[in-house]
Amino acid sequence: MAARTIYFGRFISAPKPDELLIQTGAVLVSSRDGRGVIEKVDWTVNGPNDALSKFGIEAPVVTAHDNGFFFPGxxxxxxxxxxxxxxxxxxxxxxxxxxxxxxxxxxxxxxxxxxxxxxxxxxxxxxxxxxxxxxxxxxxxxxxxxxxxxxxxxxxxxxxxxxxxxxxxxxxxxxxxxxxxxxxxxxxxxxxxxxxxxxxxxxxxxxxxxxxxxxxxxxxxxxxxxxxxxxxxxxxxxxxxxxxxxxxxxxxxxxxxxxxxxxxxxxxxxxxxxxxxxxxxxxxxxxxxxxxxxxxxxxxxxxxxxxxxxxxxxxxxxxxxxxxxxxxxxxxxxxxxxxxxxxxxxxxxxxxxxxxxxxxxxxxxxxxxxxxxxxxxxxxxxxxxxxxxxxxxxxxVGLEGRLGGFEQGMLWDVQEVVLGEVKKDGEGDDTDVDIFGWEDWENRVAKWVWNGDDRNVRRVWVGGRMVHERK
Amino acid sequence: MAARTIYFGRFISAPKPDELLIQTGAVLVSSRDGRGVIEKVDWTVNGPNDALSKFGIEAPVVTAHDNGFFFPGxxxxxxxxxxxxxxxxxxxxxxxxxxxxxxxxxxxxxxxxxxxxxxxxxxxxxxxxxxxxxxxxxxxxxxxxxxxxxxxxxxxxxxxxxxxxxxxxxxxxxxxxxxxxxxxxxxxxxxxxxxxxxxxxxxxxxxxxxxxxxxxxxxxxxxxxxxxxxxxxxxxxxxxxxxxxxxxxxxxxxxxxxxxxxxxxxxxxxxxxxxxxxxxxxxxxxxxxxxxxxxxxxxxxxxxxxxxxxxxxxxxxxxxxxxxxxxxxxxxxxxxxxxxxxxxxxxxxxxxxxxxxxxxxxxxxxxxxxxxxxxxxxxxxxxxxxxxxxxxxxxxVGLEGRLGGFEQGMLWDVQEVVLGEVKKDGEGDDTDVDIFGWEDWENRVAKWVWNGDDRNVRRVWVGGRMVHERK
Missing domain, CATH: 3.20.20.140 (Metal-dependent hydrolases)
Structure with missing residues (x-):
């Protein structure tokens, strides 16, 4: 894995029982001793180039799908x-x-x-x-x-x-x-x-x-x-x-x-x-x-x-x-x-x-x-x-504060979730989650929860290493 | 749709609450007034050519996947x-x-x-x-x-x-x-x-x-x-x-x-x-x-x-x-x-x-x-x-005896179900149903029930017309 990788896009997590946190921006993941850990987060970043400029480094940028989001593993x-x-x-x-x-x-x-x-x-x-x-x-x-x-x-x-x-x-x-x-x-x-x-x-x-x-x-x-x-x-x-x-x-x-x-x-x-x-x-x-x-x-x-x-x-x-x-x-x-x-x-x-x-x-x-x-x-x-x-x-598992969110210091154990899009004529993607376009992100997450499956998991990382990619 | 079509392979149905019927053989479906109805069944048929010969007709033969079966819609x-x-x-x-x-x-x-x-x-x-x-x-x-x-x-x-x-x-x-x-x-x-x-x-x-x-x-x-x-x-x-x-x-x-x-x-x-x-x-x-x-x-x-x-x-x-x-x-x-x-x-x-x-x-x-x-x-x-x-x-829906099984006179409203195969090294197909090879068919059906989804539905017919095919 690269020494540093930037992840850009929508980040969704549930840091508290009653808080669904939906953020867009970028996260800088650094590899220390082979473990990918979040070094910096910036929720003002509005694009891959903006991420490079705001973090002030050269690094590969991994972008979440438009109709998807990063979610804690x-x-x-x-x-x-x-x-x-x-x-x-x-x-x-x-x-x-x-x-x-x-x-x-x-x-x-x-x-x-x-x-x-x-x-x-x-x-x-x-x-x-x-x-x-x-x-x-x-x-x-x-x-x-x-x-x-x-x-x-x-x-x-x-x-x-x-x-x-x-x-x-x-x-x-x-x-x-x-x-x-x-x-x-x-x-x-x-x-x-x-x-x-x-x-x-x-x-x-x-x-x-x-x-x-x-x-x-x-x-x-x-x-x-x-x-x-x-x-x-x-x-x-x-x-x-x-x-x-x-x-x-x-x-x-x-x-x-x-x-x-x-x-x-x-x-x-x-x-x-x-x-x-x-x-x-x-x-x-x-x-x-x-x-x-x-x-x-x-x-x-x-x-x-x-x-x-x-x-x-x-x-x-x-x-x-x-x-x-x-x-x-x-x-x-x-x-x-x-x-x-x-x-x-x-x-x-x-x-x-x-x-x-x-x-x-x-x-x-x-x-x-x-x-x-x-x-x-x-x-x-x-x-x-x-x-x-x-x-x-x-x-x-005794890793409170290390897993489950997108805060500085946390391990990059993350899944990228991608939902399906429905066209006006009713044709849809190969997933059981159909997004018609008018749903807000809270409702899209609800749709994912109730009808999502492994087809919606596009990529998975553990400690910064990509461990699964859906072909 | 063809005037007559033969379906060959494994046929599974639940004709009674306590009977899971697992049969292999062939079914001859005839189109009458545009409706595909089962004209004959033969559970002694052991292959597509045997089907043609036993039914004594020329007709297209649709074969169920080896690791699958026909099931009532x-x-x-x-x-x-x-x-x-x-x-x-x-x-x-x-x-x-x-x-x-x-x-x-x-x-x-x-x-x-x-x-x-x-x-x-x-x-x-x-x-x-x-x-x-x-x-x-x-x-x-x-x-x-x-x-x-x-x-x-x-x-x-x-x-x-x-x-x-x-x-x-x-x-x-x-x-x-x-x-x-x-x-x-x-x-x-x-x-x-x-x-x-x-x-x-x-x-x-x-x-x-x-x-x-x-x-x-x-x-x-x-x-x-x-x-x-x-x-x-x-x-x-x-x-x-x-x-x-x-x-x-x-x-x-x-x-x-x-x-x-x-x-x-x-x-x-x-x-x-x-x-x-x-x-x-x-x-x-x-x-x-x-x-x-x-x-x-x-x-x-x-x-x-x-x-x-x-x-x-x-x-x-x-x-x-x-x-x-x-x-x-x-x-x-x-x-x-x-x-x-x-x-x-x-x-x-x-x-x-x-x-x-x-x-x-x-x-x-x-x-x-x-x-x-x-x-x-x-x-x-x-x-x-x-x-x-x-x-x-x-x-x-008032169609008892016309839907739900593979008997003569029933409508060909059927799905072809295909399960996934797991190779010795643990690699599997793109489905959430993993068949390791030692399961009998009753257990395979159980696996389908509990982890199956639309990926396991390969083809669907209504009244003999194919209305869905998974690409």
Whole structure:
């Protein structure tokens, strides 16, 4: 990438839940240590030449499409990379039978030739080839949807997990790579579990070292400590993973209170703990760097604990609706002061698109409002949902102030969004977003949110490097 | 179109709520009076030449893509063509303020130069140009999404409504064209209403005559009598429209019980009627050819009346979620024996895609199940939702047995769906549906349902005529 690049055009972002900021001008991005960071912004610039003159430098100028804008890259705070081949495949299942019917068979196939997935396969089992196809595709796919940062779950297999790290690093996505820990014998199938706490820890350490070898700074790529969820881990494993995360100063990710039967199960498995939240708190897993996925069924008391520990929540609305998990009380959590971001939760969620999560977050919030007597206070508007998918996500991954906007000092993790134009005779471009010309930019953004897809993502940059361009 | 055409390849349909029928073979379509009808089917055919030989004729053979299939065209039983330019624009509104804030201003702009939409417009108001752009685009767009039949609401303006008829007829979509009736002074804005019952009837008759002049048979194009909804019509108008529909043997469409405040309003406006359903029943509007959109908040007693009258319901899940209208009890209605189809309800619904309605129908049904103590009996699986979007829709528009499948005597209203292929290195095609190769066809269909879009619709036929081809 060039040492300095100027970006000129329309810049749209959601710096606050109720502020859709629409600016035109130019941004100067400088590469420091290979990272593209915004050095200067100038909202008085009115053209490429004006940009060169006002910044007083010679540099390439990248111009946003007239019918488009630069928007902060999306942050997917919860996605199972290994489950991508199952996106859309879940039948009528809910969480616990979904895991055993669809998920464990697929995940195990990335490292175990005896995986049930290979049972009727015509080909010779080749776990790494399978992992490579899935991981290459999911990273390309999320980038194509404008996801510049993703917090991934892989599988229990070190080799395949390292392959995900390779692929994400190579393609340039900001990525946290979770080698999944699950070793509680009665809760995990024989064909897919760590044999012991020791194996969980040893293999996690191997993945940590591998991620460090790729990116010693941990800024673009880092391991994230990943106990699958409370029921699947031995208590001792939970404790040792917390210690490991602390020693290595790493993020932690896990699931919490997604489904009522799961909550009941946790109560049975951990009879001494007050709540699901208390299980994690007790084992030292609630930290300011912890991402808790779902939190659909948590009490106000649990919210207080999460807030005190400064742990974060990943809201996964598409998944919660598709698996019939319930209605996540996002407004209540935000009011309580908990940091919330969005997650696709592939493949509990069917889509790799955070824009789809934005839509579903809005829709689910309407349901919550309806269930509360039509109280519109629960509604998330599109600005607030976009804020969750960018600034909220930045808070969740610990990069608040570095991601999610166009201010000096922020990383250039950005997508260029281009909408379709409709001619007078009604012919339109190849996109599902039709702009007739009379809409103001706030309404154009609304149209993008509701009907946009990867066709509207023309270019994507991470840390100043262009990592996707739509042909 | 050729007098006879053979279609060869994979044919998938949902002839019953619980049956996803996957067949390979060939179908012979003959043109009778310009309509393409299935003359013969043969599920033993194993190739184009085999088809020619088995049918014993010379005819062009159209082959489905290897990674694709023929699927019955979708039937959109409720879509406001005039609202398409507002798709995605609804803010945090619910039904009644949505109408006054977004909908009436837009609709009025198709015939009234004093429409609020022109207030700040730079251009000279040109209602018909605006109508043409919107109607051309929405018909192209729905065809591109595989919608072969659509029941449209236009506006109150005869000229613009006739333009929609022209455009739909020209593009070859099977379409019902509704000239909207609304004349109750206190419920309609001055800038957008019929002046009297007489004007409602006269203008409806003008639209009826125009549709007949285009298609005397009424098979491809017909007027549909369209009282907007009970609150917007004078009681006398409701009665006269019912009479007119009976005299002309036409379909009727309107809205029912979408939103709780609307239900309350109807109670106030029609104090002598027992229920919202009773309003329509009393005025003679419940017939076997009546399409009632929404029916989110109706009692078992109302369902009984609807069933007795053999009136139909259009379920519009995306709209109900987006506008926070509530949870439509689809399972209960189906159990009661009511015919239900799917509608996009653009622009209460944000999307022109019935596939999106299929997805949302599944998700909303999960919510209903969750709210009923996790009772999975309420869940709609994808087969059932696809059945609603095809066979269900055929029942709703009165073409049961003619649309929705691949049986002898059925119309060739069909879409060819093509999915994406993922290579071993993880590169994929330009679609959001990634097929890795190990999925069976049932799972491929699931993937299509959850991540498919217009990119997967390669060709579309209505009555044997190809009306869309993706370039």
């Amino acid at each position: 999306f942050i997917d705070t919860h996605i199972h990379a290994s489950q991508y081949p199952n996106a859309g495949i879940f039948g009528k299942s809910t969480l616990l039978d979904w895991l055993t019917t669809y998920t464990f068979p697929l995940e195990s196939s990335f490292g175990n030739v005896k995986s049930p997935m290979y049972k009727n396969a015509s080909e010779t089992p080749n776990p790494l080839a399978r992992a490579k196809a899935a991981y290459s595709r999911v990273v390309s796919r999320t980038l194509a949807h404008g996801t510049t940062t993703a917090s991934y779950y892989a599988t229990i297999h070190v080799e395949a997990t390292n392959l995900l790290a390779d692929i994400a690093f190579d393609k340039g996505q900001r990525a946290y790579i979770g080698r999944v820990c699950m070793d509680r014998p009665e809760m995990c199938p024989d064909y897919y579990r760590d044999e012991s706490t020791e194996e969980s820890i040893t293999n996690t350490k191997a993945s940590i070292e591998y991620c460090k070898s790729l990116d010693p700074s941990g800024e673009l790529l880092a391991h994230i400590v990943t106990p699958r969820f409370a029921p699947s881990c031995l208590p001792e494993t939970l404790t040792q993973l917390a210690t490991l995360a602390k020693e290595e100063d790493l993020r932690i990710q896990t699931h919490i209170s997604e489904n009522l039967n799961e909550v009941k199960l946790v109560k049975e498995l951990f009879p001494d703990r007050e709540s699901y939240t208390d299980v994690y708190n007790h084992h030292g897993l609630l930290t300011p760097r912890t991402i808790l996925a779902h939190a659909v069924h948590i009490s106000r008391e649990e919210m207080q604990v999460i807030k005190q520990r400064k742990a974060k929540v990943s809201h996964c609305p598409a998944s919660n609706s598709a698996l019939g998990s319930g209605f996540c009380p996002v407004r209540v959590m935000l009011d309580e002061g908990i940091d919330v971001g969005l997650g696709t939760d592939v493949s509990g969620g069917y889509s790799t698109s955070i824009l789809d999560a934005v839509r579903n977050a809005c829709m689910v919030s309407r349901h919550v409002g309806f269930l509360n007597g039509g109280d519109s206070r629960f509604n998330l508007g599109i600005t607030e949902a976009l804020w969750l998918g960018t600034v909220g996500g930045a808070k969740v | 979708f039937i959109d039983t409720h879509i406001h063509a005039s609202q398409y330019p507002n798709a995605g624009i609804f803010g945090k509104s619910t039904l009644l303020d949505w109408l006054t804030t977004y909908t009436f201003p837009l609709e009025s702009s198709f015939g009234n130069v004093k429409s609020p939409m022109y207030k700040n417009a730079s251009e000279t108001p040109n209602p018909l140009a605006r109508a043409k752009a919107a109607y051309s685009r929405v018909v192209s767009r729905t065809l591109a999404h595989g919608t072969t039949t659509a029941s449209y609401y236009a506006t109150i303006h005869v000229e613009a409504t006739n333009l929609l008829a022209d455009i739909a007829f020209d593009k070859g979509q099977r379409a019902y064209i509704g000239r909207v009736c609304m004349d109750r002074p206190e419920m309609c804005p001055d800038y957008y209403r019929d002046e009297s019952t007489e004007e409602s009837i006269t203008n409806t008759k003008a639209s009826i005559e125009y549709c007949k002049s285009l298609d005397p048979s009424g098979e491809l194009l017909a007027h549909i009598v369209t009282p907007r909804f009970a609150p917007s019509c004078l009681p006398e108008t409701l009665t006269q429209l019912a009479t007119l529909a009976k005299e002309e043997d036409l379909r009727i469409q309107t809205h029912i019980s979408e939103n709780l405040n609307e239900v309350k309003l109807v109670k106030e406006l029609f104090p002598d009627r027992e229920s919202y359903t009773d309003v329509y029943n009393h005025h003679g509007l419940l017939t076997p050819r009546t399409i009632l959109a929404h029916a989110v908040h109706i009692s078992r007693e109302e369902m009984q009346v609807i069933k007795q009258r053999k009136a139909k319901v259009s379920h519009c899940p995306a709209s109900n979620s987006a506008l926070g209208s509530g949870f439509c009890p689809v399972r209960v209605m189906l159990d009661e024996g009511i015919d239900v189809g799917l509608g996009t309800d653009v622009s209460g619904g944000y999307s022109t895609s019935i596939l999106d309605a299929v997805r949302n129908a599944c998700m909303v049904s999960r919510h209903v199940g969750f709210l009923n103590g996790g009772d999975s009996r309420f869940n709609l699986g994808i087969t059932e939702a696809l059945w609603l979007g095809t066979v269900g829709g055929a029942k709703v």
